Amino acid sequence: MNLHGIRAIYKFEMARMRRTLMQSVASPVISTTLYFVVFGAAIGSRMGDIDGISYGAFIIPGLLMLSLLTQSISNASFGIYMPKFSGTIYEVLSAPVSYLEIVLGYVGAAATKSVILGLIILVTARFFVDYQVLHPFWMLAFLVLTAVTFSLFGFIIGIWADGFEQLQVVPLMVITPLVFLGGTFYSIDMLPEVWQTVALFNPVVYLISGFRWAFYGVSDVHIGISVGMTLVFLFACMFTISWIFRTGYRLRP
Amino acid sequence: MPGEISIRHLEKVYDDGFRALSDINLEIQRGEIFALLGPNGAGKTTLISIVCGLVNASGGEVMVAGHDIIRDYRGARESIGLVPQELSTDAFESVWGAVSFSRGLFGKSPDPAHIEKVLRELSLWDKRNNRLMSLSGGMKRRVMIAKALSHEPRVLFLDEPTAGVDVELRRDMWAMVRGLRESGVTIILTTHYIEEAEEMADRIGVIRNGEIILVEDKAQLMAKLGSKELRLHLQHPLDAIPDALNGEPVSLEADGYDLIYTFDAQREQAGVARLLRLLGEKGIEFRDLQTRESSLEEIFVGLVNRPSAGVDAATTASPSGVNER
Numbered sequence: 001m002n003l004h005g006i007r008a009i010y011k012f013e014m015a016r017m018r019r020t021l022m023q024s025v026a027s028p029v030i031s032t033t034l035y036f037v038v039f040g041a042a043i044g045s046r047m048g049d050i051d052g053i054s055y056g057a058f059i060i061p062g063l064l065m066l067s068l069l070t071q072s073i074s075n076a077s078f079g080i081y082m083p084k085f086s087g088t089i090y091e092v093l094s095a096p097v098s099y100l101e102i103v104l105g106y107v108g109a110a111a112t113k114s115v116i117l118g119l120i121i122l123v124t125a126r127f128f129v130d131y132q133v134l135h136p137f138w139m140l141a142f143l144v145l146t147a148v149t150f151s152l153f154g155f156i157i158g159i160w161a162d163g164f165e166q167l168q169v170v171p172l173m174v175i176t177p178l179v180f181l182g183g184t185f186y187s188i189d190m191l192p193e194v195w196q197t198v199a200l201f202n203p204v205v206y207l208i209s210g211f212r213w214a215f216y217g218v219s220d221v222h223i224g225i226s227v228g229m230t231l232v233f234l235f236a237c238m239f240t241i242s243w244i245f246r247t248g249y250r251l252r253p
Numbered sequence: 254m255p256g257e258i259s260i261r262h263l264e265k266v267y268d269d270g271f272r273a274l275s276d277i278n279l280e281i282q283r284g285e286i287f288a289l290l291g292p293n294g295a296g297k298t299t300l301i302s303i304v305c306g307l308v309n310a311s312g313g314e315v316m317v318a319g320h321d322i323i324r325d326y327r328g329a330r331e332s333i334g335l336v337p338q339e340l341s342t343d344a345f346e347s348v349w350g351a352v353s354f355s356r357g358l359f360g361k362s363p364d365p366a367h368i369e370k371v372l373r374e375l376s377l378w379d380k381r382n383n384r385l386m387s388l389s390g391g392m393k394r395r396v397m398i399a400k401a402l403s404h405e406p407r408v409l410f411l412d413e414p415t416a417g418v419d420v421e422l423r424r425d426m427w428a429m430v431r432g433l434r435e436s437g438v439t440i441i442l443t444t445h446y447i448e449e450a451e452e453m454a455d456r457i458g459v460i461r462n463g464e465i466i467l468v469e470d471k472a473q474l475m476a477k478l479g480s481k482e483l484r485l486h487l488q489h490p491l492d493a494i495p496d497a498l499n500g501e502p503v504s505l506e507a508d509g510y511d512l513i514y515t516f517d518a519q520r521e522q523a524g525v526a527r528l529l530r531l532l533g534e535k536g537i538e539f540r541d542l543q544t545r546e547s548s549l550e551e552i553f554v555g556l557v558n559r560p561s562a563g564v565d566a567a568t569t570a571s572p573s574g575v576n577e578r
Contacts, residue, residue, distance in 0.1 A: 004356075004357040004358075004362060005357060005358050005359070007357060008353075011357075015346075086343065088342060088343055090341065091335075091355060091400065092358065093306060094305040094306050094307055094333065094335050095358040095359050095360075096330040096360050097358065252306075
């Protein structure tokens with residue numbers, strides 16, 4: 001195991017985050033905070049509780065998930081896309097690092113950033129909304145699991161993309177709608193029956209539901225299914241990445 | 254003894270069907286400087302990229318420092334430093350950070366003393382805290398060399414190292430390459446600049462259309478092919494070569510208006526002076542003169558333009574043959 005190699009990549013990526021603090025931390029924190037202010041503190045007080053949880057508190061897991069997903073994807077996809085774009089990837093590809101080590105470095109750094117970001121948002125939310133965390137261990141486990149899974153997904157997008165536009169497309173056009181429709185602002189059982197069935201095809205429903213369970217002990221689907229679905233997606237990403245490196249797809253012609 | 258780099262039956266066909274390399278066989282000895290010459294698109298970069306792990310081979314095998322580049326890629330890659338042709342550096346990283354990153358990436362524990370030594374040798378020490386984006390092109394090239402040397406490689410690949418580089422850097426680089434060779438590093442460079450190969454290389458390989466068409470010791474190649482030509486435009490045409498010049502390597506062209514003298518630039522020091530003295534004694538006047546050198550470049554152009562050249566045919570190419578344009 002080339003530990004120095006992993007460390008070099010990881011450190012390099014973390015330094016990149018420190019340089020882009022405004023973009024990678026401040027901006028998601030601010031935009032999420034706006035939701036807390038508007039829906040939690042302002043409108044929330046006039047809305048009824050959902051499943052016995054105040055509206056402001058109800059939306060926290062979903063909003064946290066939104067930042068976690070979009071930031072994991074964009075951190076990881078930028079991390080690998082930039083060297084591909086600038087040509088500096090030659091060095092990583094010619095180095096004595098296995099693909100597992102490359103992934104550990106890049107995805108590890110991206111996931112670390114997302115977890116840090118998630119925790120900052122969680123602390124910030126406290127200033128506007130009163131909430132509790134019923135299962136802190138599971139909350140943290142979900143946070144880390146989601147950050148890792150979607151950083152892997154972002155890594156795949158970064159390798160696949162051959163333009164900056166494509167990097168934006170997935171977080172903006174796919175993830176954001178899925179999160180909004182995945183029960184961030186409402187409970188799935190508030191939907192008409194047909195749409196409840198449709199909603200179950202939205203993978204993000206399982207993430208948010210599981211996360212909300214960790215906070216408040218209530219969920220749309222069983223927690224086991226949530227964890228299971230997340231793991232399925234995690235393994236799908238891992239499988240895709242191992243295929244990428246085996247075939248050299250868009251990395252080694 | 255197997256070479257430091259041993260390439261056997263290497264093939265590369267890209268996905269679009271383009272055959273970049275066919276049946277490459279090459280042995281590079283430890284501690285030598287090997288220059289790979291070839292026109293654009295001949296396969297130089299593809300060859301280097303396969304050895305360094307940037308491109309997957311379609312067939313054949315490559316050993317570097319005794320390690321197979323696939324089965325034992327760590328061993329092989331640890332021994333290699335690569336300076337690619339394209340200038341690509343991270344914009345925001347500092348010189349020191351970038352070079353230290355490379356060392357770590359190649360699995361070496363941090364060694365600030367070594368990094369300092371490399372940076373000083375490449376005149377980058379004063380710039381160590383500068384961001385890469387603030388450096389000139391030549392400085393960036395130095396950084397890329399420093400990155401390649403950061404992990405103390407046994408084998409150094411320089412892909413077109415002096416393309417677009419000023420004289421000073423070129424001189425520094427040559428001095429550095431010589432110093433590295435003395436410390437036992439094997440160096441493979443590709444270049445368009447024949448003078449570079451002439452100046453630096455111990456052996457020269459010529460690649461064309463994905464095939465190695467010639468591998469020879471530089472001294473032998475130059476001796477065989479390094480001829481020079483002096484062309485005198487005469488005032489009055491000659492019918493025949495004057496007796497006084499019999500035995501000299503001269504010929505007449507352009508209806509007797511041009512007298513051509515072919516000589517070996519390295520061995521014959523006094524030939525031209527003697528010729529001119531003889532002409533003066535004979536009262537043969539000329540109005541202009543030109544000299545031309547059959548540089549490696551011409552030799553090389555001759556070689557790569559041949560419709561089909563086996564190694565034998567290539568190495569016996571006559572200087573007069575390659576002089577013709």
